[in-house]
Each structure stands twice: as structure tokens, then as C-alpha cells.
Amino acid sequence: MSRSAAGPEIERLIQLLAKLPGLGPRSARRAALHLLTRKDKLLEPLSDAMRIACERVATCSVCANVDTQDPCAICRDAKRDASVIVVVEDVSDLWALERSGAVSARYHVLGGTLSPLDGRGPEDLNIGTLVDRAMAEEVTEVILAVNATVEGQTTAHYVTDALSETGVRVTRLAHGVPVGGELDYLDDGTLAAAIRSRTAF
Amino acid sequence: MSRSAAGPEIERLIQLLAKLPGLGPRSARRAALHLLTRKDKLLEPLSDAMRIACERVATCSVCANVDTQDPCAICRDAKRDASVIVVVEDVSDLWALERSGAVSARYHVLGGTLSPLDGRGPEDLNIGTLVDRAMAEEVTEVILAVNATVEGQTTAHYVTDALSETGVRVTRLAHGVPVGGELDYLDDGTLAAAIRSRTAF
Structure with missing residues (x-):
């Protein structure tokens, strides 16, 4: 130009x-x-x-993380809890959870969310491989660590349905007030969820 | 971390x-x-x-522009006015002037400004090569297109002194109201300069 x-x-x-x-x-x-x-x-x-x-760098054939080895370092790590699979939308979410240090289990990267408007259906996500992994005897829980957006929650529902035959326990992240957050600045949905899921002090 | x-x-x-x-x-x-x-x-x-x-990509040995040939495409361009040299601080300024399409002459990139606090003296800038170029018979004018900052103006004064022996006409960019600018948002210095350098309507 x-x-x-x-x-x-x-x-x-x-x-x-x-x-x-x-x-x-x-x-x-x-x-x-x-x-x-x-x-x-x-x-x-x-x-x-x-x-x-x-x-x-290649995509891990087990969990779809990116790494220089396949399976990736996390999938190879024998010290991690093999009974839990943390499901995330993208590798960036996996990195965020790893930085938090809150996860000592393995991951499964879906590769996005369901989005009919963008033409992204279940066959475009790594859901089949997740069901296969969840079938394994040692897996007892799948944590859905997807974003708290409409697309993320829709995807979470679909994944939960797909996992229903495997018999694993399916959990999701807690909704509530972010640590350091001020109530005055939070939206109604978050406040309502925080009240509903209140815990003993 | x-x-x-x-x-x-x-x-x-x-x-x-x-x-x-x-x-x-x-x-x-x-x-x-x-x-x-x-x-x-x-x-x-x-x-x-x-x-x-x-x-x-290398630095042009004539004007210190970056290009894939030496001398650079601008210095080689026979259609450009060889009697004028436009002096800029950095290559980014050269690119900005080229995008404006306002210059049909050649350039000279100083490689920064004088800044005693940062330990940048005249020997760190391409001033010697500028004086050599200005000595050439065809050069009649040097336009100082340096930034309107304290460092830029200090550098402009130094360059003007260095060029005094060459006998070329040394000019600088006009100060004034930017095109599209609103007076209310302009600083006092710019307004004063615009009044001082007012032109016939």
C-alpha cells in the first residue's frame, strides 16, 4: 500500500x-x-x-500438548497422578495450570471448543482420544478445566456426555470470587455462583 | 522463575x-x-x-540505511535529487519519511542522538561520513529531520557546527500545528512556534 x-x-x-x-x-x-x-x-x-x-517440537500423541518428545514430558512423568486427567481447551491453558503448580496429574488438550458458527464440531476436537484414555482402568476422575465461557461450558457438557459410558467421575473447576478480587467489580453471575457455593468459614 | x-x-x-x-x-x-x-x-x-x-541485510556504507544491497537502493537511485541530504536519527525515521512520500532526495542515518548521560558522544554517530558527503560538489543542502526532542535538537546544533566548513545550506523541519491537530490539545511550545512561523493565507 x-x-x-x-x-x-x-x-x-x-x-x-x-x-x-x-x-x-x-x-x-x-x-x-x-x-x-x-x-x-x-x-x-x-x-x-x-x-x-x-x-x-511436535504434538503429543497422547494429550496433544506441544513438546520436543512424544509422548510429552508430562505424559512421561511417572511421578504424576495417573488416575486424574485435566481437560483443557488449549495448550496455553495447560501452561497456565502448570505455572499455578496446582495440578500434579496429566492433561488432555481438546484443541478448542465446540463452535457451530465457526463450523467446529466434535470431530474437530480431541474427544475420541479422551474417551479412550478415560476407559483405562487407572483413570478415576476427569477434571474439566475449560474456560467459563458459553463455548467452554457447551463443550464441557458435550464432553461429559461422551464420558458417561466410561464410568469416571467428571468434575469441573469451582466458580467464585477470584483471589484478590473486589465484590464491587464482579459480575452478577460470579457473585451468585460464589453465594451458591459458599463454604464454612 | x-x-x-x-x-x-x-x-x-x-x-x-x-x-x-x-x-x-x-x-x-x-x-x-x-x-x-x-x-x-x-x-x-x-x-x-x-x-x-x-x-x-547489511548497513549501507554511504547512508547507514539497512538494505540487501550496499549502497542501498535509495543511494543507488539515480532519479533522486543528489543535491540534498536528509539527516535522520534512525532507520525508522527514514522509513517514516519514505512512507510520507515527501522526500525525493537521499538520506543520512546518524544512528541516534548525542546523549552524554548515556555515554553517547559525537564519535558514536555517523557525523564524519555526513561531513565527507556534504563536501561533495553536488550537495547544496542538508535537511536536519531529527526529532523535536531536546536530544534531537542538541544533535542538530552539533551537526550544524560540524557542517559549517562545508558551505552547504543547513535547514530543519518546520514546527507547527500537526495536520488534523486541535489547538486545545497542543502544548505551549508548539503553539508559540506555529504563531512565530505563521504564513500568508
């Missing part, structure tokens, strides 16, 4: 950087310039890191 | 992405995941574009 002083190689770099979440056309240009003026310190290492990630 | 589910290769990718301007640790993680789940469409092309940029 606009006249550009940069050659086609630099333009291509800018266009690809602009596809990253969080970077627009303007910040992509700034990022490209930042890279080009720091060739040895940043551009070359980043290019190498991307090539290595491209070659080695 | 925090426990991470990603392997060392992915962690390294996240750490390097976090060094890009506009991306923090959190958005770098999102960007890395975005890349890893779009290997063929984004990660591989971006890795290739970076490698190509790394191999081919």
Missing part, C-alpha cells in the same frame, strides 16, 4: 512478524528494525531457535 | 521473542504458541525470512 524504503526481504519479515498476536503492522516494523540492528545478539539466535522449534 | 510445562527449546523461543519491542513475557508466550501451532504457515516461513534477512 504505502511506499516503503525496505527491500522485499525486509518487507516479508515485517509482514510475517505482523501475523504474531500482539503485533500490528506498525509494531511489526519496529520489531523488524530492532532485529535487523541486533543481528548477532537477537536476529540470528531467534532465527536458530525458530528453526530448532520447527524441527523438534 | 515459574514452573513451566514447555521444554528448553520452547522456553528459549519465548525468551527471545520477549526481547522484541511490543512483546512482554506473557505476550511472547502467546506468540510462541501461535507459532508452534502454525508451523507450516508461520513458524517455518518466519524462520526462513529471518535467516535470509540475517544473511543478506
Whole structure:
């Protein structure tokens, strides 16, 4: 569109950087310039890191996490509780739960939510493999750690139905006041859920 | 710091992405995941574009622009006015002026501003090469297109002194009301400059 002083190689770099979440056309240009003026310190290492990630990182055939080994490090970890499977929508949710340190079980990444409007049906999610895993004798509980959105809850209901034959206990995350949250800023649904699920003090 | 589910290769990718301007640790993680789940469409092309940029892009020995050829495409362009040199602080300023389409001359990138506090003196900027270029017979004017900041103006004064022997005409960008700007939101300095430099209507 606009006249550009940069050659086609630099333009291509800018266009690809602009596809990253969080970077627009303007910040992509700034990022490209930042890279080009720091060739040895940043551009070359980043290019190498991307090539290595491209070659080695794969999707775990068990839980659909991304890792450099298959099955992934979490699925291989013998110290984790094999009786519980934590179901998440995306790998980013898996990473968030791992950072919290609250999970010592294994995961299962659905790869999204059901969304008829976007043409995403059950066959596009990793539900079949989840049912297969839940059939295993040692699995006793599946925790649905999906987002508290309409799509997430719809997906949770579908997954619960699919798991009904396996006989495992299906649980979901608690709704309530976030730690550090102020009541005045919370929506009615959250407050109602927090009252309903109140616990002894 | 925090426990991470990603392997060392992915962690390294996240750490390097976090060094890009506009991306923090959190958005770098999102960007890395975005890349890893779009290997063929984004990660591989971006890795290739970076490698190509790394191999081919160099600093122009004449004007210090970045390009895949040396001298750069602008310095080689015979259609450009060789009698004027537009002095900018950084390549990003050169790109901004090129996008505006207002310049049909050549550039000279200083590579920053004088900043004694940061230990950046005249010898760290491309001032010597500018004086050499201004000595050439065809050059009659140097436009100082530096930022209207204290550092930019200090640098402009220094460059003007350095150019005094060459006999070229040294000009600077006009100060005034930005096109589309509202007076009520402008600072006093800009308004005073706009009044001082008023033109016939």
C-alpha cells in the first residue's frame, strides 16, 4: 500500500512478524528494525531457535500438548497422578495450570471448543482420544478445566456426555470470587455462583 | 522463575521473542504458541525470512540505511535529487519519511542522538561520513529531520557546527500545528512556534 524504503526481504519479515498476536503492522516494523540492528545478539539466535522449534517440537500423541518428545514430558512423568486427567481447551491453558503448580496429574488438550458458527464440531476436537484414555482402568476422575465461557461450558457438557459410558467421575473447576478480587467489580453471575457455593468459614 | 510445562527449546523461543519491542513475557508466550501451532504457515516461513534477512541485510556504507544491497537502493537511485541530504536519527525515521512520500532526495542515518548521560558522544554517530558527503560538489543542502526532542535538537546544533566548513545550506523541519491537530490539545511550545512561523493565507 504505502511506499516503503525496505527491500522485499525486509518487507516479508515485517509482514510475517505482523501475523504474531500482539503485533500490528506498525509494531511489526519496529520489531523488524530492532532485529535487523541486533543481528548477532537477537536476529540470528531467534532465527536458530525458530528453526530448532520447527524441527523438534511436535504434538503429543497422547494429550496433544506441544513438546520436543512424544509422548510429552508430562505424559512421561511417572511421578504424576495417573488416575486424574485435566481437560483443557488449549495448550496455553495447560501452561497456565502448570505455572499455578496446582495440578500434579496429566492433561488432555481438546484443541478448542465446540463452535457451530465457526463450523467446529466434535470431530474437530480431541474427544475420541479422551474417551479412550478415560476407559483405562487407572483413570478415576476427569477434571474439566475449560474456560467459563458459553463455548467452554457447551463443550464441557458435550464432553461429559461422551464420558458417561466410561464410568469416571467428571468434575469441573469451582466458580467464585477470584483471589484478590473486589465484590464491587464482579459480575452478577460470579457473585451468585460464589453465594451458591459458599463454604464454612 | 515459574514452573513451566514447555521444554528448553520452547522456553528459549519465548525468551527471545520477549526481547522484541511490543512483546512482554506473557505476550511472547502467546506468540510462541501461535507459532508452534502454525508451523507450516508461520513458524517455518518466519524462520526462513529471518535467516535470509540475517544473511543478506547489511548497513549501507554511504547512508547507514539497512538494505540487501550496499549502497542501498535509495543511494543507488539515480532519479533522486543528489543535491540534498536528509539527516535522520534512525532507520525508522527514514522509513517514516519514505512512507510520507515527501522526500525525493537521499538520506543520512546518524544512528541516534548525542546523549552524554548515556555515554553517547559525537564519535558514536555517523557525523564524519555526513561531513565527507556534504563536501561533495553536488550537495547544496542538508535537511536536519531529527526529532523535536531536546536530544534531537542538541544533535542538530552539533551537526550544524560540524557542517559549517562545508558551505552547504543547513535547514530543519518546520514546527507547527500537526495536520488534523486541535489547538486545545497542543502544548505551549508548539503553539508559540506555529504563531512565530505563521504564513500568508
